[in-house]
Amino acid sequence: MSPIVKLTDVHKYFGTYKVLEGVTFEVPRGGVAAIIGQSGSGKSTALRCINALEAIQGGTIDVCGHAIQDPELNRRALRCDVGMVFQSYNLFPHLTVEQNIMLAPTCVKLMRKPQARDLAHQVLAQVGLAEKAEHYPEQLSGGQQQRVAIARSLAMKPKLMLFDEVTSALDPQLTGEVLKVMEELARGGMTMILVTHEMAFARKVASQVIYMHKGTVWETGSGTMLDSPRTAELRSFVNNGL
Amino acid sequence: MTTSAFSIVHFEFLCWAALWTIGLSAIALVGGSLLGFVIALARISSNKSLRWASSLYIQLVQGTPLLVLLFLLYYGIAVFVGPTIPSIVAAGAGLTIYASGFLAEIWRGCIEAVPKSQWEAAECLALRRSQRMVHVILPQALRIATPPTVGFVVQVVKNTSLASVIGFIELAQAGKLINNSIFEPFTVFVVVAAIYFGICFPLSAWSRTLERTLNVADR
Ligand SMILES: Nc1ncnc2c1ncn2[C@@H]1O[C@H](COP(=O)(O)OP(=O)(O)O)[C@@H](O)[C@H]1O
Ligand SMILES: [Mg+2]
Numbered sequence: 001m002s003p004i005v006k007l008t009d010v011h012k013y014f015g016t017y018k019v020l021e022g023v024t025f026e027v028p029r030g031g032v033a034a035i036i037g038q039s040g041s042g043k044s045t046a047l048r049c050i051n052a053l054e055a056i057q058g059g060t061i062d063v064c065g066h067a068i069q070d071p072e073l074n075r076r077a078l079r080c081d082v083g084m085v086f087q088s089y090n091l092f093p094h095l096t097v098e099q100n101i102m103l104a105p106t107c108v109k110l111m112r113k114p115q116a117r118d119l120a121h122q123v124l125a126q127v128g129l130a131e132k133a134e135h136y137p138e139q140l141s142g143g144q145q146q147r148v149a150i151a152r153s154l155a156m157k158p159k160l161m162l163f164d165e166v167t168s169a170l171d172p173q174l175t176g177e178v179l180k181v182m183e184e185l186a187r188g189g190m191t192m193i194l195v196t197h198e199m200a201f202a203r204k205v206a207s208q209v210i211y212m213h214k215g216t217v218w219e220t221g222s223g224t225m226l227d228s229p230r231t232a233e234l235r236s237f238v239n240n241g242l
Numbered sequence: 243m244t245t246s247a248f249s250i251v252h253f254e255f256l257c258w259a260a261l262w263t264i265g266l267s268a269i270a271l272v273g274g275s276l277l278g279f280v281i282a283l284a285r286i287s288s289n290k291s292l293r294w295a296s297s298l299y300i301q302l303v304q305g306t307p308l309l310v311l312l313f314l315l316y317y318g319i320a321v322f323v324g325p326t327i328p329s330i331v332a333a334g335a336g337l338t339i340y341a342s343g344f345l346a347e348i349w350r351g352c353i354e355a356v357p358k359s360q361w362e363a364a365e366c367l368a369l370r371r372s373q374r375m376v377h378v379i380l381p382q383a384l385r386i387a388t389p390p391t392v393g394f395v396v397q398v399v400k401n402t403s404l405a406s407v408i409g410f411i412e413l414a415q416a417g418k419l420i421n422n423s424i425f426e427p428f429t430v431f432v433v434v435a436a437i438y439f440g441i442c443f444p445l446s447a448w449s450r451t452l453e454r455t456l457n458v459a460d461r
Binding site: 051075079080082083094103104107108156 | 377
């Protein structure tokens with residue numbers, strides 16, 4: 001089966017500072033890739049490059065048939081295929097939960113309001129927040145806000161979901177409720193790439209673990225790779241991380 | 243010259259002049275808002291020459307005393323178009339330009355005060371730039387912009403008094419004319435000040451209400 005995401009020898013600089021140094025990996029349809037690694041190893045940057053939020057200076061990235069390195073890239077078509085969730089939720093504070101979710105379907109897909117509202121309630125139910133439709137983001141807990149952010153992405157029916165440390169700002173209990181939603185998504189067949197510090201989650205849910213170190217894919221394999229690291233770097237990362 | 247006490251006739255004259263103050267302020271604010279909004283957008287545009295041109299405009303307007311701007315429009319333009327233009331036109335244009343230069347900069351700041359992550363979240367939802375602006379950024383910028391905008395409006399109301407230098411009779415000038423005839427500066431200018439206060443205070447009060455309403459919407 002052809003991969004949904006394929007990075008080939010990706011190089012990325014911030015000025016003269018090299019952040020990605022020949023990153024190569026691919027994720028098949030329905031795959032769940034967990035990117036782990038020390039802070040500053042380029043995990044977020046890799047994710048942002050996949051969604052064309054950052055330009056790359058070398059290599060190629062193919063995402064659902066979109067060539068990210070192409071200067072003619074249709075960004076809006078790309079973003080219709082890719083959902084992204086951030087550590088800081090980034091909900092729109094002036095809109096209710098429901099309006100947050102309805103915005104993109106009505107603006108981008110020209111869906112009518114009633115249909116968009118039905119859709120909003122449907123994705124809210126999916127993340128267990130059906131009763132919060134009329135609330136404003138700041139009336140919700142961090143975990144609830146993050147689930148709304150996931151629902152907002154899901155409303156665009158993406159083929160790929162990107163998660164950048166979405167539980168890092170949450171306490172353990174709230175982390176659990178967000179991870180549960182992500183696990184259900186994975187079980188439902190969603191292709192996902194997630195940057196995470198939750199080793200247990202990576203081990204359990206990920207079909208593929210990518211350990212990044214100094215801007216490269218240092219070691220990659222299935223979840224069991226975390227139990228028997230080949231490289232000294234991953235071994236020390238796993239030991240210190242657990 | 244007969245000297246009489248401050249009377250109802252004088253008060254009526256002041257009220258009539260106050261209408262000109264309000265009218266001139268309204269012209270300046272409507273014109274200045276429209277022009278200022280366009281310039282604020284140009285200031286944050288992705289087009290480099292637009293950014294440069296709008297920045298130059300703002301620097302020029304902010305660096306020119308309003309008094310000089312009014313002289314320039316009233317006497318300077320007359321050099322080219324022959325007879326002097328009506329003072330209301332010169333005053334309206336001068337205050338419009340003045341307001342646009344300041345409002346553009348205030349609003350640019352408010353738009354840029356909305357976190358980058360909001361732009362990015364909207365971008366990730368496939369909204370085009372104009373949609374991000376209209377649905378995500380401007381509503382948040384509006385809330386931030388209310389207090390400084392109203393503060394500036396109050397400045398504009400007070401600065402309309404400068405239009406007297408090109409022969410425009412508004413509240414302050416009317417006070418001066420009355421005082422010239424009755425020599426009761428204290429009475430006259432206390433009344434003038436009270437009328438200015440009567441115009442500006444409701445603005446500030448309205449701003450506070452608006453801020454509260456907008457904050458509720460953001461709850
Ligand atoms: N916008 C940026 N400009 C300059 N340097 C950046 C920028 N974003 C990230 N970096 C740098 O790139 C490196 C990798 O960052 P990042 O991808 O965020 O790492 P990670 O997510 O693995 O912690 C870090 O050294 C970081 O300081
Ligand atoms: Mg990161």
